[in-house]
Amino acid sequence: MKAVYTWSAIFAIVFASVVGDVLLARAMRQVGDVSTLRRSSGLWTVIARVLSNQNFVVGVMAMAMAFFSLLFALSWGDVSLVAPAAASLTFIGNAFAAKIFLHERVDRRRWIAAVLVAGGVALLAG
Amino acid sequence: MSFRKYLVLAGVTVFAAAGDSMLAHGMKQAGNISVHHLQSVLLAVLNPWVVVGILLLLGFFATYMHALSWADLTYVLPATSLGYVLLALVAKFALHEQVSPLRWLGIALISGGVGFVAGGPSLTTHSRAESASDEDKDHAVVGAANAPPFDSAQSRLLAKDARNRAPTGVRS
Numbered sequence A: 001m002k003a004v005y006t007w008s009a010i011f012a013i014v015f016a017s018v019v020g021d022v023l024l025a026r027a028m029r030q031v032g033d034v035s036t037l038r039r040s041s042g043l044w045t046v047i048a049r050v051l052s053n054q055n056f057v058v059g060v061m062a063m064a065m066a067f068f069s070l071l072f073a074l075s076w077g078d079v080s081l082v083a084p085a086a087a088s089l090t091f092i093g094n095a096f097a098a099k100i101f102l103h104e105r106v107d108r109r110r111w112i113a114a115v116l117v118a119g120g121v122a123l124l125a126g
Numbered sequence B: 001m002s003f004r005k006y007l008v009l010a011g012v013t014v015f016a017a018a019g020d021s022m023l024a025h026g027m028k029q030a031g032n033i034s035v036h037h038l039q040s041v042l043l044a045v046l047n048p049w050v051v052v053g054i055l056l057l058l059g060f061f062a063t064y065m066h067a068l069s070w071a072d073l074t075y076v077l078p079a080t081s082l083g084y085v086l087l088a089l090v091a092k093f094a095l096h097e098q099v100s101p102l103r104w105l106g107i108a109l110i111s112g113g114v115g116f117v118a119g120g121p122s123l124t125t126h127s128r129a130e131s132a133s134d135e136d137k138d139h140a141v142v143g144a145a146n147a148p149p150f151d152s153a154q155s156r157l158l159a160k161d162a163r164n165r166a167p168t169g170v171r172s
Helices: A002-031 A034-041 A043-051 A054-076 A079-101 A108-125 B003-030 B039-045 B048-070 B073-079 B082-093 B101-118 B139-146 B152-171
Strands: none
Touching (some): A002 A079, A002 B048, A034 A043, A043 A054, A054 A079, A079 A108, A079 B073, A108 B101, B048 B073
């Protein structure tokens, strides 16, 4: 039963951090290249525009959810399972989500990169 | 990609790795925090290691947002995953911890992944019809079509990347 709780919490982490990453990426895509914007209208404009972006606000909330799910997962499962499983599944989940929701061109090169990094993280943290 | 952009990616990598390890170190000093004594979290925040860790993670967040403003999520994430490798190397050479063969394999896999993604374009451009561009076709061609005009610093870096990539690719 404990394994079920642990894996549910791991999937909650993965879900929340994928949602967070996608929303933050979308927010920054809407804001546009930060250095260009800073040169043209100053640092405070950049900060104001990022902080007032709805996707950014919801994205940060999703990241906070991911953090609390991590705390829950760690209270049920071992850190040597939770950390690598969550990190590497997030890599794979992000590749799918970025393709579907951000319409990024996830070509073979990027798939291979995502899978290699996910595998590497699993080995390293395991 | 200009040199500044590589610097931003390096910043994401280093800030994340350094911030995480400082935070972990500080929290270990602070001791266990139970659900029933949540106020001990407030005490943990006073630990200097935790303070520095939080500042570094703020730096991570700023550089991460900066990178996402000009690069794809599926580019930034693998490109900055060298932080895991950095942590393992710090553990090996600064903290003299044992790094098992499996972990070295993990390092090789991550380096290979970073090499793969670094050779491609950093940003998806939708100048052509989206339905056609979403297909996984050939990437050398796609990459060439998407890449912005190279400046000399970038082509030097890319050439260096290519040299670095060959051995890691074989190993992984």
